[in-house]
Amino acid sequence: MEEALAITDSIIDAHRANPEALVEILREVNERRGYVTREDVHRVAERMDLPRSKVYSVASFYSLISLEPLGKHVIRFCEDAPCHVAGGREVWEALEQELGIPFGQTTPDGEWSLLTTSCIGACAVGPVMMVDDDIYGNLTPQKVGEIIARYRDAETQGGTA
Amino acid sequence: MIRSSILISGDPLSLSRGAEATKLAIEAELVFYGLEDEVRVGYTGRIGNTDALPAVIVYPEGTVYGPVSPEAGAAIVEEHLYKGRRLEDLVLPIEVAPGAIEAPSAVGDMLSGQRRVVLKRAGTIDPYSIDDYIAYDGYFALGKALTNMAPNEVLETVKASGLQGRGGAGFPAGLKWSFVAQQPAPTRYIVCNADESEPGTFKDRLILEGDPHAVLEGMALAGYAVGANEGWIYIRGEYAMAKDILNHAIAAAEDMNLLGDNILGSDFSFHIHVHAGAGAYVCGEETALLNSLEGLRGIPRVRPPYPTVSGFRGKPTVVNNVETLANVAPIILNGVDWFRSIGTERSPGTKVYTMLGDVNVTGLVETPMGTTLREIINVYGGGMKGGKAFKAAQTGGAAGSIIAPALLDVPMDYATMLQHGATLGSGALLICADDTCIVDLAYVLMRFFAAESCGKCVPCRLGTLRMMECLERLRQGRGTSDDLEELQRMAQQVIQTSFCGLGQGAPVSILSALRHFREEFDAHVAGTCPTGTCPMSGPVETAVELHDYFSIERS
Numbered sequence: 001m002e003e004a005l006a007i008t009d010s011i012i013d014a015h016r017a018n019p020e021a022l023v024e025i026l027r028e029v030n031e032r033r034g035y036v037t038r039e040d041v042h043r044v045a046e047r048m049d050l051p052r053s054k055v056y057s058v059a060s061f062y063s064l065i066s067l068e069p070l071g072k073h074v075i076r077f078c079e080d081a082p083c084h085v086a087g088g089r090e091v092w093e094a095l096e097q098e099l100g101i102p103f104g105q106t107t108p109d110g111e112w113s114l115l116t117t118s119c120i121g122a123c124a125v126g127p128v129m130m131v132d133d134d135i136y137g138n139l140t141p142q143k144v145g146e147i148i149a150r151y152r153d154a155e156t157q158g159g160t161a
Numbered sequence: 162m163i164r165s166s167i168l169i170s171g172d173p174l175s176l177s178r179g180a181e182a183t184k185l186a187i188e189a190e191l192v193f194y195g196l197e198d199e200v201r202v203g204y205t206g207r208i209g210n211t212d213a214l215p216a217v218i219v220y221p222e223g224t225v226y227g228p229v230s231p232e233a234g235a236a237i238v239e240e241h242l243y244k245g246r247r248l249e250d251l252v253l254p255i256e257v258a259p260g261a262i263e264a265p266s267a268v269g270d271m272l273s274g275q276r277r278v279v280l281k282r283a284g285t286i287d288p289y290s291i292d293d294y295i296a297y298d299g300y301f302a303l304g305k306a307l308t309n310m311a312p313n314e315v316l317e318t319v320k321a322s323g324l325q326g327r328g329g330a331g332f333p334a335g336l337k338w339s340f341v342a343q344q345p346a347p348t349r350y351i352v353c354n355a356d357e358s359e360p361g362t363f364k365d366r367l368i369l370e371g372d373p374h375a376v377l378e379g380m381a382l383a384g385y386a387v388g389a390n391e392g393w394i395y396i397r398g399e400y401a402m403a404k405d406i407l408n409h410a411i412a413a414a415e416d417m418n419l420l421g422d423n424i425l426g427s428d429f430s431f432h433i434h435v436h437a438g439a440g441a442y443v444c445g446e447e448t449a450l451l452n453s454l455e456g457l458r459g460i461p462r463v464r465p466p467y468p469t470v471s472g473f474r475g476k477p478t479v480v481n482n483v484e485t486l487a488n489v490a491p492i493i494l495n496g497v498d499w500f501r502s503i504g505t506e507r508s509p510g511t512k513v514y515t516m517l518g519d520v521n522v523t524g525l526v527e528t529p530m531g532t533t534l535r536e537i538i539n540v541y542g543g544g545m546k547g548g549k550a551f552k553a554a555q556t557g558g559a560a561g562s563i564i565a566p567a568l569l570d571v572p573m574d575y576a577t578m579l580q581h582g583a584t585l586g587s588g589a590l591l592i593c594a595d596d597t598c599i600v601d602l603a604y605v606l607m608r609f610f611a612a613e614s615c616g617k618c619v620p621c622r623l624g625t626l627r628m629m630e631c632l633e634r635l636r637q638g639r640g641t642s643d644d645l646e647e648l649q650r651m652a653q654q655v656i657q658t659s660f661c662g663l664g665q666g667a668p669v670s671i672l673s674a675l676r677h678f679r680e681e682f683d684a685h686v687a688g689t690c691p692t693g694t695c696p697m698s699g700p701v702e703t704a705v706e707l708h709d710y711f712s713i714e715r716s
Contacts, residue, residue, distance in 0.1 A: 020454070020456040057458050061458045063440035065439050065440075081361065081559060124363070134177040
């Protein structure tokens with residue numbers, strides 16, 4: 001635990017515990033660990049001399065900061081109108097079917113989280129999703145299966161996609 | 162001596178498809194043919210609107226290739242650059258690439274009407290090269306202002322140009338600047354709103370990725386005009402590449418003393434910082450943005466006082482959109498008359514649109530203000546996809562309006578659109594053909610607002626949810642005529658009583674849809690979806706689960 005909090009400390013130090021950088025600090029913690037733990041919230045509050053409730057209010061507000069553990073791979077599917085009109089609904093259903101979970105959940109084996117996101121600014125190639133940091137456009141139900149299979153294959157071969 | 166330049170699309174999508182390997186292969190092949198000193202290689206933002214990525218442009222010819230694998234990249238070097246023959250098989254047709262490039266000799270009639278002010282350099286220069294920017298008149302406007310113009314002259318020039326804010330509201334930029342300049346406070350700030358989250362809009366991303374210095378120069382000019390020495394760019398958290406390009410550009414400009422202390426030996430100092438958001442649509446609202454910039458929850462502030470009086474850190478602050486700032490340098494350089502010669506009387510200049518949906522060509526278009534939607538669809542969009550009939554367009558993103566065929570020939574500028582009960586907004590144009598269900602579209606739009614409402618005020622937090630539920634019932638064939646009345650009434654109330662622009666904009670599309678497409682709503686009440694899009698069955702979606710402070714503390 002202390003080891004994990006060392007990361008948090010180093011991020012706070014890098015921003016010189018500047019309260020104006022609170023959003024960025026929490027986001028960086030999230031990036032390093034995948035989510036922000038309760039201990040992180042407490043540590044940030046203590047180190048920056050802020051009420052815990054305030055740190056929590058910021059951490060819970062932004063969609064790129066998670067307070068719950070997410071899967072190893074996170075799919076963020078754009079659910080906005082341009083992607084929807086371009087055939088997003090079929091892709092949405094295909095994703096749920098492929099992973100066997102509804103949106104907003106993580107697979108029991110902890111491999112995949114299926115989330116929705118607001119527009120990610122790649123509308124000309126909608127429907128669009130992000131798998132971790134990579135953007136995939138012009139999705140079809142078939143393509144979704146292929147993309148997920150690619151990540152699964154990479155894992156069984158011990159590499160990365 | 163450089164005789165050619167190769168630009169590779171380096172947007173996230175292209176990178177995920179191997180743009181880097183292509184770039185390396187091209188560079189290796191250039192060395193092989195001994196061309197490395199004659200041909201410059203660099204990344205640019207997204208090229209055009211093609212899915213054939215990574216794409217490669219070879220200048221000066223302006224030939225666009227795609228998709229370019231590492232092997233194809235090597236072949237382009239050998240054939241095009243070494244032997245001087247185009248690789249016809251790989252050349253992309255002109256119509257897939259009008260969004261981001263301008264190569265005057267290479268384009269047909271199709272692009273003749275585009276007028277590039279903001280996007281003049283995007284896709285032509287390497288955004289990582291400040292030399293490229295300077296070679297295309299970059300920082301000339303700042304130099305001109307600092308040596309020949311008093312701050313007030315810069316301000317008056319922008320005021321006289323009639324430049325309107327391009328973020329959506331169309332507020333006169335010069336007027337906003339003068340409010341800040343009038344404040345007696347010793348410290349003032351310039352904030353660039355790059356929190357582009359309006360669904361269907363990605364113009365700011367392409368400006369930042371393709372021509373970052375244009376925005377930096379605009380900010381420095383704004384700082385000079387109003388007496389600010391510090392600028393902040395609030396960029397949305399999802400735009401990692403644009404952020405990287407901006408940081409690189411700021412460092413390069415500081416190295417050349419085009420930003421920083423005593424710019425070009427003058428008394429004027431200006432520093433720019435980049436601050437990334439963490440995902441929240443409401444942060445595009447300027448006071449919510451300022452809260453987020455200060456490390457707070459991104460919820461809107463009470464206005465007045467307006468940011469021009471009490472903004473960032475409580476100081477007078479100019480908050481301008483990316484596209485607005487990118488217009489400033491050309492105005493200072495070319496003058497008011499030039500700028501006013503483009504566009505309409507009330508809305509001078511150009512507008513950058515993102516065109517999406519059922520058209521043959523999707524992507525970015527920059528045209529003079531006042532261009533009609535019909536022209537944009539037929540000329541730049543290459544007509545409707547599959548020859549389908551035009552049914553509606555959603556203009557200005559989710560907070561915009563749904564417009565009917567009757568408005569196809571209305572000249573689009575801020576004031577004229579408003580007269581017709583529509584908005585230009587962020588410039589997103591979602592074109593829908595006759596097989597699109599308006600009720601379904603309205604539902605998706607409202608779902609967005611229900612998810613993105615910040616929760617500060619009740620009308621928006623609950624109103625968007627209730628409207629979403631009404632629309633959901635209609636989609637499922639369980640709606641009644643009471644639902645339509647309820648929807649109409651609630652939409653009015655949410656507009657009238659919401660705290661900020663998010664809530665006030667949320668029901669606009671619903672009201673315009675009800676006005677233009679009432680019969681389609683009635684059909685859903687009667688139990689049929691005319692286009693067959695809606696499921697017309699199924700359970701009600703439950704509201705989003707929210708966790709609260711107490712539950713995390715207990716867990």
